[in-house]
Amino acid sequence: MSEEKLMSKKKPSYPVNKQLHLYLNEYNRNIKIPIFYDDLLRFSGSIVVYDKNDQDTLWVRVYYSEFEREEIDLSLKKVYTILHSDGNEETIPFLNVDAIDYCTFGNSKPFRVKIRNVLNDNYTYFYVKKADASRIYGLELEHMLSPHNLNFLVYKDTLIEEHIAGIPGDVFIKEELPKVTESAKSQIAKEFVKFNERCMIRLLGDMRSYNYVIVPVHDFDHVVYRIRAIDFDQQCFEGKLKVYRPQFFKENNKMVELVQEKLQKRSVDQYKIEERSIVARRMLATENQLEDLLLCMLNDEISLIDHINQLKTEIFNLTGDIEFKKSSNMGEVMKAALDFVRRNYENVNMRRLMME
Structure with a gap:
């Protein structure tokens, strides 16, 4: 059976209603963050990201005007500290936003942010997406019913997800x-x-x-x-x-x-x-x-x-x-x-x- 017949062509995005927001607040998922998904859409241009075999990854590396990049970088560093610690901003001077990539494939069209610690060159990723109720239910069910814990945050219409390595x-x-x-x-x-x-x-x-x-x-x-x-x-x-x-x-x-x-x-x-x-x-x-x-x-x-x-x-x-x-x-x-x-x-x- 072909995948066209197996699945619908496109799933709509479902808004996060008040009851789900209250649930997220109760379980410490709903936390104020300093940037929204739509803010990252204001990029000035982009270049294609290729893999090690020179194949198109369907991601593009985006760039912003000088003024906007400074504000966006600082906000993304703050998001990183909220996602991975208690939001303590003392570590921000030691963080660098190495890349912001945008995926042109699929429903969610996420941004992938690469954050590097300049003291030791360790780096990690996180994703910025439009908050969709389906995805949030999926994340929570995975967190509770699979062997793996998941770390994510929701603020209004923006979803932040940690990177799953593999x-x-x-x-x-x-x-x-x-x-x-x-x-x-x-x-x-x-x-x-x-x-x-x-x-x-x-x-x-x-x-x-x-x-x-x-x-x-x-x-x-x-x-x-x-x-x-x-x-x-x-x-x-x-x-x-x-x-x-x-x-x-x-x-x-x-x-x-x-x-x-x-x-x-x-x-x-x-x-x-x-x-x-x-x-x-x-x-x-x-x-x-x-x-x-x-x-x-x-x-x-x-x-x-x-x-x-x-x-x-x-x-x-x-x-x-x-x-x-x-x-x-x-x-x-x-x-x-x-x-x-x-x-x-x-x-x-x-x-x-x-x-x-």
Whole structure:
């Protein structure tokens, strides 16, 4: 199935409503910052950014008038101190804005800011985007239900995201995957199964290979590979359930082939069960905050009625759970999905206790 048929052509941006702003304020995500996304759009010109192989990265490096650059640089340094510490401005003289890049590809059209510490030449990135409710829900669900914590800030219509380090999935599949050991390929296949299951459970869509990164972690005498989502624009929007399963994107065919080659069906089923159990435990550990987030989603509009009707029908056909059929918006579909996972986890535990 082609990606044109699998996904809608363009997802609209959904505004952050008052209830979601109150939630963000309650959980220290809503913090005043000195610059807005629209301020960065005032660049005077740009040049194309190429990668090490002289390929167009679809990013352009922007530049500003001398007067505006001084003000923008200072504001971005302040944002960095707010994002990574307590906003203490004593470190600002030791920071330098090395580059501001603008992405011309995709929905979010983010700015990527490179900040360098002049004392030791260490550098990091952060992103400035238009605040979109879908993306914020995606970030918070990733923070609560995945193995990875996320750091981001929202102020009015601007979203600041920290950089997620790793090798872009498409680059890894093309350049690194053929070189790893056979045992590493088995571990990557296992990780892809768990990643695929996690995306489906929490309805994170469009995990094509360039929307996630592979993170190599050195552990004693070998390397363990983790997969992390880096794009949360397609949270709970599309109507086709396949969009929430990375295995159905042609860009991930090599990963699917790896799973088929390295793992037996029994192992695949085992890893899916493991991931559902881990997600259920995270839901219990973050119960109060998750309930507050879902309450925002229940009272928000983050998809189209046709998508809602299609998705709830497809999941009902898969699970037989009547709660999906009764859902009237994406928040209710999301809640039904998480409740379904938690109920199954609790039922399994109950059966185990009874057997003991």
